Amino acid sequence: TLFWTAIPYALQPEGAAHMFSGQPAEALKAFREDRAAFRSNIPPMRPAESIQGMKIYLGQLEAMLHDGRAWLLGAAASIADFSVYHCLWFIHRGGPVAAIFDNYPQVQGWYARMKAIGHGVSEPMDSAAAINIAASSKHAPVSAEEFLDTHRLPFGSRVSVAATDYGTDPMVGELVISRPEEIGVRRTDPRAGTVVVHFPRLGFEVRKAEQ
Numbered sequence: 001t002l003f004w005t006a007i008p009y010a011l012q013p014e015g016a017a018h019m020f021s022g023q024p025a026e027a028l029k030a031f032r033e034d035r036a037a038f039r040s041n042i043p044p045m046r047p048a049e050s051i052q053g054m055k056i057y058l059g060q061l062e063a064m065l066h067d068g069r070a071w072l073l074g075a076a077a078s079i080a081d082f083s084v085y086h087c088l089w090f091i092h093r094g095g096p097v098a099a100i101f102d103n104y105p106q107v108q109g110w111y112a113r114m115k116a117i118g119h120g121v122s123e124p125m126d127s128a129a130a131i132n133i134a135a136s137s138k139h140a141p142v143s144a145e146e147f148l149d150t151h152r153l154p155f156g157s158r159v160s161v162a163a164t165d166y167g168t169d170p171m172v173g174e175l176v177i178s179r180p181e182e183i184g185v186r187r188t189d190p191r192a193g194t195v196v197v198h199f200p201r202l203g204f205e206v207r208k209a210e211q
Contacts, residue, residue, distance in 0.1 A: 002057050004042075006087040009050040015094030038167050051100075054091075058104045065106035070113060077117070085114045134192035142176040142184070142196065150178060151206050160209045161185055161199055171197060172209050 010019070020028050045053070061084065064072055072080045088111060092098045101108055144155035153159055153175055160170040161183065177184025181201050188194045 002084065002087050005045060005050050005053040005057065006091055008045045008047065009054045009100075010091045010094040010097060012047050012050075012094070012097055015091075015097035018095030018097075019093050042166055054100060058100065058107055061110075062104045062106045065110055071110070077114070081110075081114060085111070131191050134189075134195050139186070139194070139196040142186070146179070147176075148178045148180065153206065153208060158209045159185060160207050161197075161204055162207075164203055164205050170207075173197065175206065 009015070016028075020031075061072070069075070071077045072084065088101075088107075091100070092111075101111070147155045149155075155176065155178075157175045158172070159175045160172045162168050162170040171185060171187070173185035173187030175183065176186045176196060177198070182198060183201060183204070183206060184196045184198045186194065186196045
């Protein structure tokens with residue numbers, strides 16, 4: 001809910017103008033169309049609600065940090081800190097709208113500590129290179145002996161898997177991994193070859209695919 005409040009807050013007219021400064025109108029139009037399709041049927045929050053919502057969330061975060069702790073849940077950074085940080089990072093990208101943080105000094109200090117963690121070391125890769133790696137690789141063996149049938153869909157069933165919130169485009173293939181917290185679907189792509197695509201159980205649903 002913080003994420004869905006932070007995004008419309010950051011994309012208020014002045015925030016969007018700052019974020020997309022210098023971009024052609026076509027790029028902004030393409031971005032809006034892409035996000036609209038990705039959101040599916042989730043209605044966007046209006047600016048007035050997002051402004052008040054962010055004040056509530058930032059007030060709660062300020063209160064959590066008021067005792068002098070360095071991180072949200074205590075002495076060490078956890079997934080809670082990273083989950084919150086990426087939402088507030090997007091607001092910072094909105095330039096003028098980031099002034100909302102001025103009234104929350106504890107959050108500002110925490111944000112600086114999170115930012116100082118950095119991004120580690122990464123090597124850029126374009127989509128063509130990623131597809132080539134998939135095409136030249138073989139997936140690890142899968143076995144029906146370790147298969148947990150939770151949907152009355154046995155090993156090798158043709159299924160579709162889709163997110164339950166947004167970005168709900170289904171992915172179709174053979175159900176070959178079924179564990180308490182994970183599912184895996186084997187499919188063959190003309191470019192990537194045969195791959196197994198892994199999904200967490202939370203946030204996704206499995207259905208029998210139409211033949």
